[in-house]
Amino acid sequence: MGEFIAGPSFSGRSAALMERLKVLAPAFFVGPYAEGALSGLSSTVADEIAIYRAPARVHTEFAPLDFAAFAARKPPTLSGGEQVLLALHCFSLSDYGVIGIDTALEQLDPANRDRALAYLSQGDFTAALIDNRLDRPPGWSTQECSGGPAFACDLAAATRDLKPRAAPAIAIENLSFNYPGGRDIFRNASVSLEPAQTYRLIGPNGAGKTTLFKLLAGVLAPASGTIALNGARYAPWREGNRIFALAAQNPDHQWCGATLGEDVARRRRALARYDEITVPGQATLAALAALLGVGSLDQHLYELPLVARKRLSWLWPLSGALPWIMLDEPTIGQDRTMRAALAGAISRLAALGHGVVFITHDDEFAATIAHRALRVADGTVT
Amino acid sequence: MTPNGAIAFGLLVIAAAIAARDLVSLAVVLALLTVFALASRRSIVSALLWSAGIMLPLAAFMALVWVGIVGRAPHEIAAGTEGSRAAAAAYVTVVCTRLFVIALAVQALFLHFAAWTPLGFVRALTAPPVARKLLVLTLSLIETILHAVDRARTALIAGGIVTRQFSWRNLRHGWILVQTVWLIVVVIAIGRTRDKWPIEATLSRLDTALGASAPRLAAADIGWGAAGLACLIAAIGLR
Numbered sequence: 001m002g003e004f005i006a007g008p009s010f011s012g013r014s015a016a017l018m019e020r021l022k023v024l025a026p027a028f029f030v031g032p033y034a035e036g037a038l039s040g041l042s043s044t045v046a047d048e049i050a051i052y053r054a055p056a057r058v059h060t061e062f063a064p065l066d067f068a069a070f071a072a073r074k075p076p077t078l079s080g081g082e083q084v085l086l087a088l089h090c091f092s093l094s095d096y097g098v099i100g101i102d103t104a105l106e107q108l109d110p111a112n113r114d115r116a117l118a119y120l121s122q123g124d125f126t127a128a129l130i131d132n133r134l135d136r137p138p139g140w141s142t143q144e145c146s147g148g149p150a151f152a153c154d155l156a157a158a159t160r161d162l163k164p165r166a167a168p169a170i171a172i173e174n175l176s177f178n179y180p181g182g183r184d185i186f187r188n189a190s191v192s193l194e195p196a197q198t199y200r201l202i203g204p205n206g207a208g209k210t211t212l213f214k215l216l217a218g219v220l221a222p223a224s225g226t227i228a229l230n231g232a233r234y235a236p237w238r239e240g241n242r243i244f245a246l247a248a249q250n251p252d253h254q255w256c257g258a259t260l261g262e263d264v265a266r267r268r269r270a271l272a273r274y275d276e277i278t279v280p281g282q283a284t285l286a287a288l289a290a291l292l293g294v295g296s297l298d299q300h301l302y303e304l305p306l307v308a309r310k311r312l313s314w315l316w317p318l319s320g321a322l323p324w325i326m327l328d329e330p331t332i333g334q335d336r337t338m339r340a341a342l343a344g345a346i347s348r349l350a351a352l353g354h355g356v357v358f359i360t361h362d363d364e365f366a367a368t369i370a371h372r373a374l375r376v377a378d379g380t381v382t
Numbered sequence: 383m384t385p386n387g388a389i390a391f392g393l394l395v396i397a398a399a400i401a402a403r404d405l406v407s408l409a410v411v412l413a414l415l416t417v418f419a420l421a422s423r424r425s426i427v428s429a430l431l432w433s434a435g436i437m438l439p440l441a442a443f444m445a446l447v448w449v450g451i452v453g454r455a456p457h458e459i460a461a462g463t464e465g466s467r468a469a470a471a472a473y474v475t476v477v478c479t480r481l482f483v484i485a486l487a488v489q490a491l492f493l494h495f496a497a498w499t500p501l502g503f504v505r506a507l508t509a510p511p512v513a514r515k516l517l518v519l520t521l522s523l524i525e526t527i528l529h530a531v532d533r534a535r536t537a538l539i540a541g542g543i544v545t546r547q548f549s550w551r552n553l554r555h556g557w558i559l560v561q562t563v564w565l566i567v568v569v570i571a572i573g574r575t576r577d578k579w580p581i582e583a584t585l586s587r588l589d590t591a592l593g594a595s596a597p598r599l600a601a602a603d604i605g606w607g608a609a610g611l612a613c614l615i616a617a618i619g620l621r
Contacts, residue, residue: 025580026582029577029578029581035569035570035573035577036573036577039578040578040584041518041519047502050501050502050591051501051584051587054590071499072499074529096582214536217539217540218539218546219546221547236545237545237547238546238547240542240549240551241539241540241541246540248537248540254536254541256537256538256558256562266541271542302565302569
């Protein structure tokens with residue numbers, strides 16, 4: 001038995017889902033990000049499963065991954081998609097009769113997403129679902145939400161006045177990386193990224209797409225290999241990131257302050273040390289933030305709805321301050337109108353000379369952007 | 383060996399280390415502890431290195447103060463005798479060896495349960511249910527803080543504010559990292575307690591998860607417990 005909660009962003013779908021789950025409680029909940037997907041009580045994947053496992057089997061088991069291989073991993077270190085799959089696995093082993101999912105399936109690769117939807121549709125439990133990429137799942141009842149416009153966002157205006165930019169070419173040579181005690185994520189991977197081009201990283205959940213972003217931004221250091229910008233050696237893990245404007249999959253993984261003003265001021269100061277970067281003024285960034293739906297720099301970031309935070313995470317990529325743009329699952333939680341507007345903004349940035357790399361499992365969104373697909377799998381990028 | 387027996391043995395060894403007053407007594411305790419660590423059938427090199435790493439800063443500081451500056455041992459000062467640097471060095475050696483033994487005791491316990499998950503360890507402990515729940519919550523809070531550190535570093539490095547490797551800007555902006563970590567911890571805690579936990583009654587899952595019965599003691603516990611007790615008596619007797 002499935003209940004689909006439909007409507008555009010800010011129409012009150014999440015609130016409606018929570019109200020529904022409160023009526024049906026106790027119910028298993030899978031929120032859009034880790035805090036909502038994981039129990040927060042476990043130190044390992046094995047413990048996460050043990051917490052939810054019921055003494056007797058109630059549902060059909062959903063096991064799209066070999067969770068035994070992940071048993072010793074810390075749940076928050078799994079990729080976003082793997083966390084969602086782990087949550088669904090835990091539900092399938094539990095004795096909950098109801099599951100509520102708030103846009104979390106948007107993080108899954110197409111194969112796992114199909115598996116998850118098929119599992120949720122089987123009918124021996126109640127599933128309540130919010131998903132921006134589904135219209136009406138066949139056989140599911142629908143609750144329509146409609147709310148007034150909020151956090152109005154004008155991406156066309158946000159990118160209208162950007163100046164042309166000559167981004168450097170990036171050459172990644174023989175890159176190798178693995179997490180401590182884990183398998184090789186990259187083994188001598190090499191790839192070239194040309195400016196004024198848009199690249200889409202594709203690959204199954206956990207393949208290393210976000211890891212590649214973290215390596216390029218200097219968050220992680222490779223075991224071996226080099227990165228070069230226009231032929232010059234670049235080591236962001238030592239020198240700091242001065243190339244990539246990153247919009248993280250979970251926007252809360254990128255804030256550098258409690259308020260928007262604090263975040264903006266700290267980033268501006270950090271970028272001001274590089275001569276080659278023209279740092280946008282505070283007023284310019286405030287105006288851009290207003291176009292993304294947030295009118296005041298005094299706005300506390302964590303008081304915004306998640307969808308608004310996600311849009312605000314595009315602030316630095318859309319500011320044009322940095323030559324390369326990295327967007328990790330930018331469409332999560334965004335309705336169809338906003339996804340179309342974002343596709344237009346990405347195309348405009350590339351046309352101005354920026355390099356753009358994005359990760360998405362949203363084929364419909366990706367099809368509206370001229371791009372080259374790079375497959376991340378088995379330790380390589382091809 | 384069960385967690386109950388291991389903790390009892392660890393407490394006995396730590397008590398023996400505290401009671402020991404000279405290097406001979408500490409050597410007896412250390413010998414027993416080394417055998418215990420080796421009995422885990424895992425490499426004890428990292429345990430020894432960690433223990434040494436914990437002890438060495440104290441050793442350097444105490445050597446500087448007692449041997450370098452004061453030049454006498456505390457008991458010589460109390461007795462009003464002239465004293466010597468050799469006696470001060472012997473005093474520093476005993477104190478630092480004691481710390482090394484205590485650190486190694488904790489490391490040796492970890493070695494024995496390295497293959498266990500934290501939940502499995504807590505489940506096997508003989509303690510009131512509330513205490514075991516609190517232990518799980520404490521461990522989860524530690525995990526949350528570690529996760530928050532990772533998230534904050536990701537944000538600040540990607541934002542160009544700090545770097546992954548050592549840099550002066552990391553020192554200058556260290557306070558931003560601390561502030562960001564605590565902000566994230568609060569946000570994560572609020573996120574869980576507002577949405578997921580009330581809807582799921584997640585905490586009540588622990589009643590079942592921790593409820594499975596486990597043996598209170600094993601034969602090995604008795605043996606190691608007796609050895610630990612003998613060690614404590616010897617340490618007291620050699621005073």
